[in-house]
Amino acid sequence: MIGNKITSVVHIHIPRTAGSSLQAHLTRVLRNAGVTFTSEHCFWGDYPPAPDRLFFVVLRDPIDRVLSLYNYIRATPEHSKHALCMSRPLWRVLLTNQDSQFANAHARHLIGRRAAGVVIGKQDIKAAADVLRRPDVIWTTSDAIDSGLAELSRRVGVAIPPMAEYRNRSIAEEASRFTRAVAKATNLWDCEFYRIAKLRGLRRRAGMLASFPMRYTHWLSIWLTHFHPLRPRPAKKRGGLIRIVDGVVYSGDART
Numbered sequence: 008m009i010g011n012k013i014t015s016v017v018h019i020h021i022p023r024t025a026g027s028s029l030q031a032h033l034t035r036v037l038r039n040a041g042v043t044f045t046s047e048h049c050f051w052g053d054y055p056p057a058p059d060r061l062f063f064v065v066l067r068d069p070i071d072r073v074l075s076l077y078n079y080i081r082a083t084p085e086h087s088k089h090a091l092c093m094s095r096p097l098w099r100v101l102l103t104n105q106d107s108q109f110a111n112a113h114a115r116h117l118i119g120r121r122a123a124g125v126v127i128g129k130q131d132i133k134a135a136a137d138v139l140r141r142p143d144v145i146w147t148t149s150d151a152i153d154s155g156l157a158e159l160s161r162r163v164g165v166a167i168p169p170m171a172e173y174r175n176r177s178i179a180e181e182a183s184r185f186t187r188a189v190a191k192a193t194n195l196w197d198c199e200f201y202r203i204a205k206l207r208g209l210r211r212r213a214g215m216l217a218s219f220p221m222r223y224t225h226w227l228s229i230w231l232t233h234f235h236p237l238r239p240r241p242a243k244k245r246g247g248l249i250r251i252v253d254g255v256v257y258s259g260d261a262r263t
Contacts, residue, residue, distance in 0.1 A: 013163045015060040018046035021116050022108055023075040024067040025149045032170050040165040050107075052119040056143055061162060064139065066113055066204055067149040069197040070190045073101065073109055074178050097182065098189040111197040132200050139204065148205055 016037060020026035030046040037044040045054070054060070067075075077100065080092045088108075092100055100109065106123035107115040114120070114127050117135035139146045145162065147155025153169040160167040182190070191198055 011058045013042065013059055013061050015043040015057065016045070016063055016159070016163065017049070017054045017060060018044070018063045018065075019051065019116055020046050020048050021065065021067070021072075021112050022048060023072045023079060024065040025152060026065065028170065029065065029152065033167070036167050037163070037165060040163075042163055042165065048116075050115070050119040050121055051117050051138055056141075060143065061159070062141075062144045063155065063159060064117070064144060064146040065149050065152060065155065066146065066201055069111075069113065069194040069201055070187055071178055072112065073097070073190050073194060074182055076108060078178075096186070098186045101189050101193045105193060110193050111195075113197045113200055127196050129196070132196050135200060136203075146204070148201075 016033070018026065018029065018033070020030070026046060026048075033044055033046070047053075054062075056062075074097065077092055077097045080086045080088050083089060086092075088100075088104070091104070095103075104110070104123070105126075107121055111127040111131075114131050114135045115125075117138045118131050120127065120131070138144060145155055145158050147158075156167045156169060
């Protein structure tokens with residue numbers, strides 16, 4: 008792959024990961040240089056790998072991402088989930104919408120899991136990590152986009168200016184502790200995936216996700232369910248008990 012002339016760049020736009028800002032920034036630069044640039048809410052596999060194609064992925068802290076998504080939907084009347092988000096608090100939306108937007112979106116986009124209700128597990132996180140380790144994939148985080156743009160510039164051979172005007176802002180503290188706990192529980196695998204990607208670097212630590220982190224997430228799930236000071240108690244609203252087992256959220260007797 009390295010050494011081939013790049014004529015196509017596909018941005019796998021995971022919702023609320025600075026994708027719109029990135030799209031506006033790269034469209035003019037790459038297209039003026041004769042490089043086809045595509046930015047969509049696509050999934051891995053929608054665009055087949057090719058010798059002259061690169062994929063660009065931006066990751067964001069999963070808690071910040073779902074909070075930003077919820078606020079965005081509430082401010083966008085034409086969104087398909089606008090009525091739902093206007094009528095329910097975020098924690099209730101998360102418990103009833105485990106789809107590719109609200110639950111483990113990083114992993115779902117990187118392994119091509121569109122269908123709602125499909126449970127994400129540790130084997131999927133390993134598969135998502137394998138995608139990021141591919142030589143035709145450039146990835147970065149939303150608080151370090153310029154480092155990813157520098158790598159893209161080097162690989163494509165086009166001068167790409169930094170996104171100096173973009174500053175990622177953490178909004179997790181704007182939510183209640185209980186809402187953050189539910190967001191973490193419903194995005195358990197994404198949280199672990201992001202932690203390893205950000206702190207250790209997937210390309211330098213091949214195989215790391217197959218050992219310690221998986222045990223870590225297992226014990227985190229147990230702690231959230233049984234020992235967290237804000238663990239869900241019998242709900243006053245309809246829905247019954249909230250239970251979290253290995254990253255899967257159950258409400259009452261049924262899996263939500």
